[in-house]
Amino acid sequence: DVSPLGVNNCCCFKTDPRDSQKCPSTTKEAAEPTPSSNGVGIRVFTGDLELERPDECPFGYIKCCYDTYEEIQEVEKLADKTCLPLESNTQVESTEQWQQFCSEGTNVRQPQENKQCGERPGFYTIPNLPHGMASPEEFPWMCGIFDRNNQYLCACVIVPENFNNDITRGTSLILTVAHKVVNHNPGDLKIRMRDHYLCKDFKxxxxxxxxxxxxxxxxxxxxxxxxxxxxxLAAIKTKGTIDTTQNGINAACLPTCGEMFDFTFQNGTGTRCWISGWGQDQNGHGLTPYLQKVDVPMYNTNRCRLRVREEIQKILPDTNIQLHPSELCAGGELGKDACNGDGGAPLVCQSESKRWFVMGLVAWGVDNRCGEYDLPGIYVRLSYFKDWINALSSKSDSAPKATALAGGELETGGIMPRDEIPVIIRSGI
Incomplete structure (x- = not known):
């Protein structure tokens, strides 16, 4: 039987530093534990974007297996510990049929087209890469924003000019989080594409x-x-059109509706999507030299609103923060999250046609906490900005200029934009 806590009555107990190799037991020793090899804060897979099932415990936990689920409950009571679920992919385990909540539009490939948005023709996984490393060209829509001194500023995503998702003539549109570029002039920055490794001395x-x-x-x-x-949200226009026919460069499709990937399985888990970025792990080890990837489930908005408010009120009791319609949530699995340094990174989901759609951008999280159980991250909801993005692309007389800022209605206590690292706030570098 598969218990509510894991696969075949196996789950994860936090290790005791005095005896880290033993599982708690009742009257007999539990099955031999399997110590976790996952020492990074962002839980990532070494394979392609296809779904995998690692059945592993996060760093600091060991895998413990028991004869029955009832024995797990008895162990939890006696040891005064909670047994967490194994990390496994609910879309693999579930017998339910996943559903997409809207069609992908009418943009159909023409015979002369090389590719559509959200495709990766010619991509293949490089074997035996370090744990969590994305293969080059695995995320062809991924880009980084740099200053003129080649200092990394934040992540970004290549998208079609508007929500019709037509890239027949390429695109010049880049999206990222506004808080990273609002104080910069266009001449200060450049957009880098197909750059898998930030440090060029890395082999x-x-x-x-x-x-x-x-x-x-x-x-x-x-x-x-x-x-x-x-x-x-910030929309950046490049000088010159981005040639999406090149190897390793493409646009991620824009969502055809806001609820496109809102399907929830019976166990409460949402559609599994992917983040890529150069951000730090939850142990705060700074930017990684190579592009990382991690899969996270979409997280119910109502549940997210309650959880985020609950955690922020532990820091600022009088805060009554509400999620904004321009925000969505994803994550909530132990050890699997975006983190500081991932601001602006795209959250992409694979559609029925196997194309990839960008649903959000890494924006902020609660305090300086990444990868905690049942604590999702907050993303920019791109579908909210459909009319604005389409209006930008329709301006043929001149490129859109930076607009003036509007004041905010709430303080940022408890919110950490995922880049700078203030005392209370969290974000992305």
Missing amino acids: APERQKFIDYDVDSISIYPDFSPERFNNN
């Missing part, structure tokens, strides 16, 4: 050289709140 199996694009304009969503970090 990397990159197949293509990175490409830089100059920035023509930066548009900040008019209602962006620099105090609360809602409406947190």
